[in-house]
Amino acid sequence: MVLVVQGTSEDTGISGRLAKLLGAELVRIESKRFPDGESYVRIPVDPSGREVVVVQTMDEPRDKRILELALITDALKEAGASRVSGVVPYLAYMRQDRVFRQGEPISIRAVLRMLHAAGLDALLVVEPHKPEELQYFPGTHGYISPMNLLARHVSKLVHNPLVLSPDLGGIRRARMFAESLGADFDYLEKKRDRVTGEVTVKPKNLDAEGRDVVIVDDIISTGGTMALAARVLRKQGARRVIAVCVHALLVGGALDKLLAAGISRVVAANTLPTPPAVDVVDVSPLIASGLKDLAGPA
Ligand code: R5P
Secondary structure (H helix, E strand, C coil): CCCCEEECCCCHHHHHHHHHHCCCCEEEECCECCCCCCEEEEECCCCCCCEEEEEEECCCCCCHHHHHHHHHHHHHHHHCCCEEEECCCCCCCCCCCCCCCCCCHHHHHHHHHHHCCCCCCCEEEECCHHHHHHHHHCCCCEEEEEHHHHHHHHCCCCCEEEECCCHHHHHHHHHHHHHCCCCCEEEEEEEEEECCCEEEEEEECCCCCCCCEEEEEEEECHHHHHHHHHHHHEEEEEEEEEEEEEEEEECCCHHHHHHHEEEEEEEEEEECCCCCEEECCCHHHHHHHHHHHHHHCC
C-alpha cells in the first residue's frame, strides 16, 4: 500500500484528500527545530519496501521547506523506501529560471538538482511558472494545471467576462482559462525592473467597457502586478475585476493592495495556505490523476 507523508509545511487539505483518492495510508512527519535553528524530521512508520508520496508545499519559511523535503527524502531512503515521489503544490524559485543579470544563479536548477541528489525519484508540481524548467529535475517529473477547475469556479461569479493575462508570458494560462469559460481573452504588456522590482504596464485599449474582467496569473506575491492591471481595467470601464491565481503567496499587505485597486474577489488554488477572504479551489483530484500518469500504466 502506498504511503502518503504530510511534510513539514502547513496542511492545505491536499495530503488527506490525496491519501483517500489513492487508497493510501497517511502519516504526518514528526518535526521540530533545534535551539540553533536546524531542522529535525522523523518518519513515524516503517517505509521499507514501500512507495512513498511526500506532500510538501513551499510556504514560509520557503528555504527551510526545500531543505526539509531533502531531509524527509533522505530519511525515507535510509529507512528503505523503494521509491519517493514529491508532490510540491507550490515549488519555490520557479521565477529565477535564467540569468537575468550577470552573476545570478539559475535558482530553480540548483533547487531541483539538490532534491534529486537527496534521493527524490519523481516530482509533481502544480502550475510551474514555465513547464520547461522542470527539465532541470533529473528524475521523472510532471505538472498539473488547474486552469479548468479555477474557470469552473469563476463561471458562477461572472457575467460577460473578458479574461486577461497581465503579461505575454502568461498568455497560455489565460487562453486555457478563457476557453474553459467560453470567453475571449487578451493580455497586457508588463515590464519589471530587474533591480528595483517595480512593475509598469504599457497602455493598451481593451474591450473592457461594462464587462467582468478576470485577470489570471500563476502567482500573486506582493499584489503589485494584479493591482496595476486592475487599475488599468477599471479606468477602461470594467464593471468588476476578479483576480485569479494558482499560488496565492500574498506577501505583506498584498490582499489590501488588491482590494484598494478595486478587485472585488480573489480566487486561488489550495497550493498554499490562504487568508479566509480568498476563494479556494481544491486541486487534490488533479494531483491524484497526475501522480497516476507519472507512475505510467499499471
Ligand atoms: C511573474 O512573472 C509572475 O507570473 C507574477 O506575475 C508575479 O510573480 C507577481 O508578482 P507580484 O504580485 O509581486 O507583482
